[in-house]
Amino acid sequence: MKQTYNVNIGGRAYNIDADAYELLDKYLGDVSSRLRDTDVESMEDIETRIADIFDEKISSTMQVVNLEMVRRAMAVIGRPEVFGAQKRGFSYNGGSCSEAPKRLYRSNDKVLGGVCGGLADYFDVDPSVVRLIAVLLLFLGGLSFWVYVVMWIVVPKAPNYVK
Secondary structure: OOOEEEEEEOOEEEEEEHHHHHHHHHHHHHHHHHOOOOOHHHHHHHHHHHHHHHHHHOOOOOOEEOHHHHHHHHHHHOOHHHHOOOOOOEEEOOOOEEEOOOOOOEOOOOOOOOHHHHHHHHHOOOHHHHHHHHHHHHHHOOHHHHHHHHHHHHOOEOOOOOO
């Protein structure tokens, strides 16, 4: 016997099994984390589309939404990455959510190469502070220049969807 939940998706009520609920909840959470906080309408549209996809497969109101139906809806909607960069620290990995490892990228908001901006993004500080520290280190010892150049070469440029 499998536990089921009664949920409201896109304004419609569905019975959904526990595994399908968990996967759908994590997926929608990840998609939501990639949208702007003020973009409620897009999230409502996504839920409505998921409800439409469920309605295509459900023959009666008593039928339970299962894992296969949720996976099909997720395949139609697309991976969360298509909605933008993650903003709240977790990522969807094909059916499981986990803490996303931080990645160091050269920033698209760059002055010279984007290394300081990338370090600021990684450590969640103001880029001006990192740039000021880099300039101070440059005057205190020339080694920071070479470290900057090596990082400019080694650290990958941020993909367009990364803020």
